[in-house]
Amino acid sequence: xxxxxxxxxAHGLELDTIVISLDGQCLVDVSLSVEPGxxxxxxxxSGSGKSTLLAYLGGFLASDFVASGAVRLDGVDxxxxxxxxxxxxxxxxxxxxxxxxxxxxxxxxxxDAAIKDKKERRKRVDAALVDINMPDFYARDxxxxxxxxxxxxxxxxxxxxxxxxxxLDEPFSKLDASLRAQMRQWVFDKAKAQGVxxxxxxxxxxxxxxxxxxxxxxx
Numbered sequence: 001x002x003x004x005x006x007x008x009x010a011h012g013l014e015l016d017t018i019v020i021s022l023d024g025q026c027l028v029d030v031s032l033s034v035e036p037g038x039x040x041x042x043x044x045x046s047g048s049g050k051s052t053l054l055a056y057l058g059g060f061l062a063s064d065f066v067a068s069g070a071v072r073l074d075g076v077d078x079x080x081x082x083x084x085x086x087x088x089x090x091x092x093x094x095x096x097x098x099x100x101x102x103x104x105x106x107x108x109x110x111x112d113a114a115i116k117d118k119k120e121r122r123k124r125v126d127a128a129l130v131d132i133n134m135p136d137f138y139a140r141d142x143x144x145x146x147x148x149x150x151x152x153x154x155x156x157x158x159x160x161x162x163x164x165x166x167x168l169d170e171p172f173s174k175l176d177a178s179l180r181a182q183m184r185q186w187v188f189d190k191a192k193a194q195g196v197x198x199x200x201x202x203x204x205x206x207x208x209x210x211x212x213x214x215x216x217x218x219x
Contacts, residue, residue: 011074012036013165013197018069020052020061027065028053032216034165034197039188039211041200048219050201054167057199058090059083073164089163089196091171091187095154097142103153104129104138110160128156131190148179155187159194166191168200172207184210 013034020028027049034040044050055061057071060083071079071086078086097106107125115121129135132152142150151171158166171187172180184207191198200211208215 012038013199014070014072015057016070016072018053018056018067018071020049020056020065020067022052022065028056028218030069030216030218032199032214034199034214036195036197037192038213039192039198039200040214040216041202041208041211042216042218043202043205043208044218045203050203050218051169053218054090054169054199054201057165057167058088059086087162087164088167089158089161089165090167090169091155091158092169093171093173095142095150097145097150097153097157099142101142102138103134103140103142103145106142106153107157107160110157112162124160128160132156147175148183151175151183152186155190159190163194163196166194166196166198168198168202170202170204173202173204181206181210 015030015032018028018030019026030053032040042050042053052061052065056065056067059081061067069079070077073087078088098109101109104125107128108121111121111124115124125138126135129137132155134149134152142153145153168187172184175183188210200207202208
């Protein structure tokens with residue numbers, strides 16, 4: 001491959017021949033390219049390897065799995081890096097907010113530790129709270145939030161970490177039907193605005209339709 005071709009293709013997220021096995025049985029065999037701002041969907045029933053794939057991409061796959069394949073971000077393979085250096089953000093089914101921290105402190109946790117100035121950190125958190133329509137929630141206890149509010153805070157925290165790619169692990173599955181479609185569109189809009197490649201894992205066809213991007217079926 002020429003340098004010019006390398007340059008042309010060095011954008012977004014590329015999964016190059018990712019194969020994951022357990023006890024000699026192949027669970028995942030995937031190749032996929034996701035452009036910045038694009039949402040690709042991985043679908044499949046429980047046990048088909050969806051979350052296993054995300055664990056490999058995020059760098060926290062259990063040691064009893066055997067895995068291979070490149071995970072390229074903007075042309076750089078991050079598969080051998082520890083999870084904290086991959087610059088891949090993950091939004092799980094549960095918001096996983098820290099109960100001992102306020103809403104604002106939870107958001108600040110997502111900021112790069114290199115940002116030392118307290119005023120600058122507070123400025124960025126306050127801006128994020130405005131962006132998710134929760135401007136007066138800095139001091140609130142996460143336990144007092146609704147499901148939708150918790151989901152918004154969780155996404156804002158991930159985006160504050162300035163990820164180069166975003167993984168969504170069925171983040172809408174525990175929301176009621178009336179809130180699900182609203183939150184799905186809100187999350188997609190915010191994530192696309194960040195201009196990062198997005199990989200959605202779901203078993204819900206409505207999620208895949210709304211994503212409107214490449215689709216891979218597992219299992």
